[in-house]
Amino acid sequence: MPNSYFSFIILTYNEEFHLPRLLSSIQSLYAATYILDSGSTDGTVVIANGFGCTVKTNAFVNHPKQWHAALAAFNIQTPWVVCLDADHTASPELVALLAGFTGKGFEDVNGIYFNRKNIFKGKWLRHGGYSPFYLLKMIRFGVGYSDLNENMDHRFVVPGKTVIWKEGYLIEENFKENHIAFWISKHNRYSDLVAAEEWERMLKMRSQTIKPNLLGNPDEKKAFLKSIWWKMPLYVRPFIYFFHRYFIQLGILDGKQGFVFHFLQAFWFRLVVDIKIDELKKGQKQS
Template identity: 65%
Template structure:
């Protein structure tokens, strides 16, 4: 058994994704922990057949689900790799993991993996979507889930991190090939994000990650979010879509890629702005009464 790291995977009705992920990590001989959100398909049977330790917890949002996972599994290894069920470890990344030794990383608490994201079978190479580094491997007991985020799930580690630019995790949610699923999913996400941004406007929610343009990938994201919150609502979705299309060359992703960048970069952000105004109006009306 692998004594260096274990895997934690979040699932909900992932019978089409989980076997693909499990095949990609099978050769690593690592312990697998699955936190399920009460799936109604064969997800649990698939996880148990693979020898995974399974717990269930009602889903509220991703940060809270990761927090529960990191606090409730009996992890014995010094490191954990935290994956979503629709992700896959490439052979190149698998080789790096096969060669990984904790003793070679004495002053490191986190490792960023490079992600390739797919939409309707299309790799999104442009629009700011590649390279895209995610903190996926953390020192267990030191790294934690950022509960100051409502939608964007982010793991945090104090101390030093490194970036693995070679090898990838591939992320492709096959359920999103049905555009109705994508829209319904992101409509729910827009509720979470609108509430989060409203709380930031009102000063009741803070950032955990220190914003820094020249820092880690997450510190740069935190700084860009600060700028985003300062932009005028309803204008910023158009600015962001233009930025992705023109400055980040999203137009080179072709028809499928442009559809994605429009939906995720403009439509989704516009819906969030509308919902922020609705929440603020509701609060104002409640205060008057």
């Protein structure tokens, strides 16, 4: 019998390797599943159709805009939607939580955070601020929306009350990123988006949608930390961030894979962003 409480929305682009894993993990929930594809050239759409998913295509600009398009593209018939990326899978414990979800007791709730388990090169990153790591992934349809004030860090926004499901995991493992060339190329593109976004914030062209609050929900805490980050001096902050993640938050305990990830994500990526912001500043002065 079809699930009448929630539907799944998934973003894809050339995900023939990841998509069967995700769809198999949620298949027992019998929930309507909608996929917004970015123009895959592999077997992604064939696989989605094979699992009975409804598929539409939309040209990709960035993740926040793609999620905005996804929430508007489909005729959702359930009060809740679960929004996932193709490299996610739901742990059995998370599936059990979803299987028992009827909306009862959640009448005053508009969003539910899932606990993400991030796996890099086969290793679960349990330190460096990456566990626990809560993502707002289940939202009341028509109430929650994609935050278009971000270029790269896509997140959903809901007014009112949210809750956190600490049990179970949304497992994120992108096998493409096991090849470091792919990871670097991907994050080089992301650094363009982040640098442009931060430059626009410096010019007062953007503001945070979510109110910063160190004692608030996970996204309000992130908004608070970002408000500090944006005030820190370029070129200095990548060193501080890496030191904090690797030594203070014990990323050093994540072994070889942890060193590679924390160094690249916390230092290299942030340094490249700062260099590109500096280039944008110099470009404006010269124009």
